[in-house]
Structure formats: C-alpha cells, structure tokens
Amino acid sequence: MPLPHDFAQPAVRRAWGRQLLSPIDEAKWNEMARELFAWQFAQVPAYRRLCVAHKITPENLASWRDIPAVPQQLFKQTLLYAHGSASPAAIYVTSGTSTGQPGRQHLLNTDIYRAVATEGARRAGRFDRETEFHFLTSSPAEAPYSSLSAMFGFWQKASHQTGRRFWVSHEHFEFARLREMLVAQIKTRLPIAICGTAFSFVHLIDAWADLPPLRLPRGSWLLETGGFKGRSREVSKAELYQQMARTFSVRDSAIWNEYGMSELSSQAYAHGAQGLHQTPPWARVLVCHPATGREVGIGKHGLVRWIDLANTDSVLALQTLDLAERTARGFRLIGRLPRTEPRGCSLSAEDLIAAAERSQAQAIRHV
Amino acid sequence: MTTRQRLDLLTRAYPRLFPRVELVRLLETQLGHVNALDSWAQRKGINVRARAPKLICHICAGNLAVSARTSLAHGLLLGSHNVVKLPGDREDSTTRREILAFIDHLPAPLRKLVETHREIDTELLHRAEVIVAFGSDTTMKSLRAMIRWDQKFIAHGHAVSLLWLADPNRLTARQALGCAIDVLTYDQLGCLSPQAIYVPPDTDFDSLGRKLANALEAQWQKLANKPARPLSIAARIAEARDVAHALGHRVWLPPGHHLGWTLIHDPDSTFHPSALHGVIYLRHVSEAHLTAALASVAGRISTVGVAGKLAPRLENIFINLGVSRFCAAGKMQFPPLTWHHDGRSSLADLVTWIDSENLE
Numbered sequence: 001m002p003l004p005h006d007f008a009q010p011a012v013r014r015a016w017g018r019q020l021l022s023p024i025d026e027a028k029w030n031e032m033a034r035e036l037f038a039w040q041f042a043q044v045p046a047y048r049r050l051c052v053a054h055k056i057t058p059e060n061l062a063s064w065r066d067i068p069a070v071p072q073q074l075f076k077q078t079l080l081y082a083h084g085s086a087s088p089a090a091i092y093v094t095s096g097t098s099t100g101q102p103g104r105q106h107l108l109n110t111d112i113y114r115a116v117a118t119e120g121a122r123r124a125g126r127f128d129r130e131t132e133f134h135f136l137t138s139s140p141a142e143a144p145y146s147s148l149s150a151m152f153g154f155w156q157k158a159s160h161q162t163g164r165r166f167w168v169s170h171e172h173f174e175f176a177r178l179r180e181m182l183v184a185q186i187k188t189r190l191p192i193a194i195c196g197t198a199f200s201f202v203h204l205i206d207a208w209a210d211l212p213p214l215r216l217p218r219g220s221w222l223l224e225t226g227g228f229k230g231r232s233r234e235v236s237k238a239e240l241y242q243q244m245a246r247t248f249s250v251r252d253s254a255i256w257n258e259y260g261m262s263e264l265s266s267q268a269y270a271h272g273a274q275g276l277h278q279t280p281p282w283a284r285v286l287v288c289h290p291a292t293g294r295e296v297g298i299g300k301h302g303l304v305r306w307i308d309l310a311n312t313d314s315v316l317a318l319q320t321l322d323l324a325e326r327t328a329r330g331f332r333l334i335g336r337l338p339r340t341e342p343r344g345c346s347l348s349a350e351d352l353i354a355a356a357e358r359s360q361a362q363a364i365r366h367v
Numbered sequence: 368m369t370t371r372q373r374l375d376l377l378t379r380a381y382p383r384l385f386p387r388v389e390l391v392r393l394l395e396t397q398l399g400h401v402n403a404l405d406s407w408a409q410r411k412g413i414n415v416r417a418r419a420p421k422l423i424c425h426i427c428a429g430n431l432a433v434s435a436r437t438s439l440a441h442g443l444l445l446g447s448h449n450v451v452k453l454p455g456d457r458e459d460s461t462t463r464r465e466i467l468a469f470i471d472h473l474p475a476p477l478r479k480l481v482e483t484h485r486e487i488d489t490e491l492l493h494r495a496e497v498i499v500a501f502g503s504d505t506t507m508k509s510l511r512a513m514i515r516w517d518q519k520f521i522a523h524g525h526a527v528s529l530l531w532l533a534d535p536n537r538l539t540a541r542q543a544l545g546c547a548i549d550v551l552t553y554d555q556l557g558c559l560s561p562q563a564i565y566v567p568p569d570t571d572f573d574s575l576g577r578k579l580a581n582a583l584e585a586q587w588q589k590l591a592n593k594p595a596r597p598l599s600i601a602a603r604i605a606e607a608r609d610v611a612h613a614l615g616h617r618v619w620l621p622p623g624h625h626l627g628w629t630l631i632h633d634p635d636s637t638f639h640p641s642a643l644h645g646v647i648y649l650r651h652v653s654e655a656h657l658t659a660a661l662a663s664v665a666g667r668i669s670t671v672g673v674a675g676k677l678a679p680r681l682e683n684i685f686i687n688l689g690v691s692r693f694c695a696a697g698k699m700q701f702p703p704l705t706w707h708h709d710g711r712s713s714l715a716d717l718v719t720w721i722d723s724e725n726l727e
Contacts, residue, residue, distance in 0.1 A: 046613040046614065046615075047613065049612055049613050049614075049615050050609055050612045050613040053609075053612035053613075053618070054612075068609075070609070070613060071605075071606045071609045071610050071613075073606055073610055074609070074610050074613050074614075077610060077614060078613065078614060289598065289601070290598060290601040290602040290604075290605040290606075291596060291598075291601040291605070291626060293605070301598065302598070303598070303602055319605075319606070319609070321602055321603075321606070323598075337598075337599055337602055338599065
C-alpha cells in the first residue's frame with residue numbers, strides 16, 4: 001500500500017479540497033476514505049489504538065464501512081490531532097454537558113472546513129449573494145472557539161456581506177436592533193436568512209411574543225441547529241418550527257435543520273420539521289446498532305456514525321450517541337439518545353457535574 | 368394487631384427477604400424490645416413506649432424495588448398506614464411491577480395497610496407524619512420544598528459504592544467471585560453496586576484482571592434472568608469500551624464480546640461513575656492518595672466491599688470520607704435488615720417515644 005499523502009502540506013490540502021468538491025463515485029469514495037484512514041491511523045495514536053483493538057488496519061481494511069469510529073466522548077478525554085506538535089490554526093470547543101469537560105477539535109488550517117461548510121450549505125438550499133444573512137450567535141471574533149460561529153463567519157464572507165450580522169454580543173441577544181434591521185431589509189424584498197441555535201430561536205420567539213409577525217420576503221429561510229435542553233424553556237421540534245414559521249411568516253419547508261458538530265467538518269441538512277437529513281457527497285452517515293457495530297436495516301433505529309472525508313486534521317469516523325432512523329434516502333434524526341434506564345439513587349457522571357455546576361449556572365440575558 | 372403478629376405475617380409471606388430472626392434483631396436493636404410499640408418498658412427508672420406514625424409516605428426510586436420493599440416492611444412492622452408513591456416515569460417500569468407484586472403477595476391484614484399511587488398525592492403527603500424517599504438529589508430537593516417543618520423527611524439521595532481489594536495479588540477464587548456478584552447483582556443499578564474496584568499500586572494487573580474476568584464471566588453465566596441490553600444500554604457499554612481502548616487502558620472483555628460485563632484498568636485513580644450494566648473500573652491508588660481519589664464522592668459513599676483485611680489506617684480514611692458501611696466482598700448487595708442505610712437507624716427514625724416518669 002503506498003504511503004498516504006501528508007495532509008499537513010498546503011498543496012495536498014488544496015488538492016484534497018478540490019477532490020472533495022468534485023463528483024465522487026463509489027470507487028473514488030472508497031479510495032479517498034482509505035487514504036485518509038491510513039494517514040490518521042499513522043498520525044493519531046489514540047485512534048490507532050482503537051483500530052488495533054477492533055483488529056482493523058489500513059492493510060486489512062475491506063471497505064470504508066469497516067473504518068472504526070471514535071466515540072464523540074473521546075474528544076473530551078484526549079487529543080485527537082493528526083499533526084503532532086504543529087500549532088493548530090483553530091481549536092473548536094464542544095459543550096461539556098455530559099462529562100463536564102469540553103471536547104476539543106484542533107484544525108491545522110481552517111481551509112478545508114471553510115470550503116466544505118460553505119459548499120455544503122450552498123448545495124443544501126438557497127445561498128447567494130442577494131440573500132441577507134443574520135446570525136443569532138456571537139461573531140467568530142468574539143467566540144473564536146465556536147465552530148458554529150466560525151461557519152457562520154465563512155458564510156458571511158462567502159456572501160460578501162458587511163455590516164452588523166451577528167446578534168449576540170457579550171452573551172446578550174440584541175433582538176431589538178435585529179428587528180429594526182429586518183424591518184428595513186424586508187422593504188428591499190431581497191431574501192433573508194436567519195441562522196441560529198434552536199435555543200436562540202426560542203429566546204427570540206419569547207422576546208417577540210407580543211410583537212406582530214414579520215413577513216420575510218419570498219425565498220427567505222431560517223436555519224436552526226443544535227439542542228436547547230437546559231438553556232431555555234424546552235419545546236418540541238414541531239412546536240418550535242410552528243412558532244418560527246409564524247414569527248417570520250415562512251413555510252415549514254423554509255426552515256432548515258443543520259446537523260453538525262465541532263468534532264466534524266461537514267454538516268447534514270434537513271428541510272422542514274419532518275425533513276430527512278442528507279449529507280453532502282464528501283460525507284456519509286451510517287445508522288448503526290451499538291451491539292453489532294453494523295448498519296441497521298431501513299426503517300430501523302440506530303446511532304449516527306459519521307464518515308467525513310473533510311475531517312482531515314483529527315479523525316474521519318465519529319460515533320455519536322444521536323439516535324436516528326435509517327431511511328432509503330437519508331436518515332431521520334430523532335435526537336440525543338436518552339438515558340432510558342432509571343438511575344434512582346445511583347450517582348451518575350451527569351449528577352456529579354450537575355452538583356458542581358449548580359452554583360455556576362449562568363443564563364443568557366435578553367436585551 | 369400487635370407487633371409480633373405483624374412480624375409473623377410478614378416473615379411467613381417473605382421468609383427469605385424478611386427472616387424472623389432478623390426482624391426480631393431489628394426491633395431489639397433499634398427499639399430496644401420486640402414489644403416496644405405495644406407495652407411500656409422500663410429504662411433506667413422511666414417507662415418508655417414507642418409510638419408509630421399513623422401515616423408514612425414512601426417515595427420509591429425507579430431503579431430498584433429492593434429499597435421500596437424494605438422501607439414498606441418497616442412501615443408494616445410498625446403498623447402504620449403506608450402510602451406508596453410508585454415510580455411513574457416509565458410505562459414499562461420493572462421496578463413498579465416488582466413493588467406491586469410484593470404488595471399483592473402480602474397477607475390481607477398487612478395489605479390493608481398499604482395504598483399505592485402513580486403520582487404524588489399532595490393531600491396525603493401533607494397528612495403523612497413521615498416521608499421516606501429514595502432517588503436523585505433533584506427529587507429530594509423538590510420533595511423537601513413540599514414538606515412542612517413538623518414532618519419527618521428521611522431522604523436517601525445519590526450514593527455510590529466501591530470494592531477494596533486488600534491483597535489483590537493473592538485474591539482467592541472465592542473473593543473474585545464475591546466481587547463479580549457485587550458487580551453483576553441488580554445489573555449494577557443500585558447505590559450499593561460497586562462502580563470501581565480499588566487496589567494498591569503494586570498489583571499484578573495481568574493476573575488480577577484474569578481472575579476477575581473469569582469470575583465475572585462465571586457469574587454472568589449463572590444469572591438466570593440476564594439483564595437486557597437495548598440500544599441505549601448497548602451504546603453506553605460500547606462507548607466505555609472504545610474510549611478505554613483508545614486511551615490505551617487494559618480492557619478485559621467476555622468471550623464473543625457479549626455485553627454482560629466489561630473490566631477496565633484505568634490508571635487514573637480518581638473515581639468516575641461507571642456506565643453501569645457490568646462496566647467496572649479497576650483503579651490503583653496508594654493510601655496517601657486515597658482521599659484525593661475519592662474527593663468528588665466524599666459524603667456519598669454508601670458501602671465499601673472489602674476482599675481481605677482492611678487496615679485500620681485505611682478504614683479511618685474511608686470513615687473520614689463518609690463511608691457508612693463496610694462488608695465482605697460478595698455481600699455488598701445484601702445488607703442485613705439492621706443495616707443503617709445512609710448511616711441512619713431506619714426503623715428507630717420512624718417512631719417517636721412516650722415517656723412516663725414516676726406516676727403516683
């Protein structure tokens with residue numbers, strides 16, 4: 001087997017980026033997956049140990065489907081970085097909700113992340129220079145460790161937009177100023193895209209509960225991502241989408257869900273509350289059963305496993321605890337795997353953290 | 368009905384759960400006499416008599432039925448009326464079924480003293496003289512907010528347990544089996560279930576791991592009703608195994624990698640809760656570092672199961688960490704009825720006393 005390319009080399013990264021965005025057939029996919037797997041197997045000691053435990057090496061890998069996936073949890077416990085002591089250009093930090101420790105994704109360079117995050121959104125739906133973007137997050141400058149803010153920053157640049165676009169500042173939502181700007185922009189009849197976490201939309205809907213709905217121009221869309229458990233009042237997805245549709249006078253199909261995570265470079269998108277998630281051509285999702293490690297049948301439930309060819313700098317295969325239904329044309333995301341068994345008096349990691357965090361709890365305030 | 372009559376009924380219905388000799392011992396050690404509720408007894412010149420609460424409210428946890436059964440047995444022994452708030456968070460709760468089956472099989476005179484509810488009945492809660500609750504710290508906090516100052520609130524919140532192997536290099540097959548019984552009983556779901564096995568640093572982990580793995584597999588194979596491993600549980604077991612592999616920890620798995628048990632040697636001595644369901648961590652720690660290793664659970668350690676002899680200095684360290692029970696490995700899940708659950712006198716806590724001093 002030839003030595004894999006060195007993904008630290010700018011020329012290799014540029015070539016890889018071009019390949020990702022070009023048509024990828026099954027043979028090409030397999031070849032690229034093998035090459036990236038071999039590189040990361042050689043470069044990331046923790047990943048190599050996991051693969052060896054599963055008896056999978058670059059030499060005996062039969063199919064990309066057999067590539068071992070690291071548990072998402074592992075990003076919270078050790079460094080998964082394929083470039084040794086080279087300084088990363090970006091470190092994105094995950095939430096620490098399940099262990100109290102955040103996970104860290106190190107990127108040698110944001111070049112590939114920028115390219116696929118922008119192209120992925122472009123392929124998922126309307127994304128053009130005419131669209132006016134607004135982001136219900138902090139800016140990348142204010143939140144340099146947020147992969148979501150970074151992605152929204154890429155989108156802002158790709159759409160060549162200037163002026164105020166990020167509406168969280170120093171942990172304050174600036175909904176009043178956002179509304180003023182939206183009211184002015186609506187008159188131009190250009191499409192508007194409002195993107196934020198689900199919990200930020202819940203706060204926005206609460207803040208504007210007594211105000212009349214806005215009528216966003218034709219072609220406008222909303223994008224929500226992530227969960228909101230414990231960060232705002234909890235609402236079902238269907239209810240949230242109804243409220244978003246009402247607040248902005250858009251159809252359900254104009255509301256997107258972005259399913260991504262700091263540990264990955266690519267994202268999946270779904271349109272509407274019942275929409276199926278679909279990945280871009282350079283990433284795939286397998287819905288697997290943890291007992292067998294194998295894909296479940298169509299219509300069955302399993303856990304989401306990502307194979308992301310754009311995730312060159314850490315690990316391409318990620319095992320989540322996100323529950324999904326496998327369908328013939330994508331997957332239906334159900335949500336975070338609930339801890340179904342009652343713990344009762346038995347102390348869990350979450351309980352320990354909750355006890356430690358109770359006194360530190362901070363709420364994001366409205367302005 | 369006298370205490371003896373209730374005792375007879377209870378022990379006849381459940382001779383293995385509540386042996387007569389243990390019930391008698393419980394009454395004698397905690398109330399002074401079997402007839403303490405029924406007649407005056409003289410104590411240092413004063414006549415005393417125990418009075419049982421008229422109404423006890425038992426708030427049951429969803430993980431295991433055993434604590435609910437014991438709590439209810441205490442209430443029945445006292446002759447109180449018992450309101451049982453069943454775990455109601457899941458429709459298919461095995462625990463609820465087990466509690467209801469226990470109540471159903473009580474003799475009629477005792478069954479009359481029990482009523483069950485799926486939700487908390489606030490009116491009954493207010494009438495209760497004593498509320499005994501099992502569950503999470505959050506449950507305890509919300510219950511406390513509902514309870515008056517003059518009601519007794521006996522809260523059994525979160526706790527953990529662990530095993531200590533005094534001489535792991537000479538662990539006998541019997542001791543290893545004891546550890547396996549402690550780990551696998553009730554699928555490791557209770558607060559008496561060990562979540563870690565602590566050993567001194569100079570342990571031969573190859574040999575110890577092999578012995579424990581063999582014992583775990585033997586015990587797993589012995590289980591008549593093997594616990595289910597649905598997707599959510601399988602996911603957490605698989606995650607624990609993969610994380611351990613990636614971190615370079617030594618992992619012992621069952622034949623065919625079934626999901627019954629998992630033994631992991633984590634070189635970090637700090638206690639971390641396990642994924643449960645047979646996932647047990649082997650941790651080594653020196654005596655000097657034991658307090659630091661267990662600092663995150665200080666005050667919440669219920670039971671330390673011991674294989675071998677516990678040195679007095681170690682015993683003191685554990686006591687200072689708030690441990691309320693030591694027992695032999697293999698006995699962690701089977702405390703005697705006289706056990707001071709969370710350090711409390713379970714039966715004595717429920718009663719009040721009447722004193723009669725030198726009446727003419």
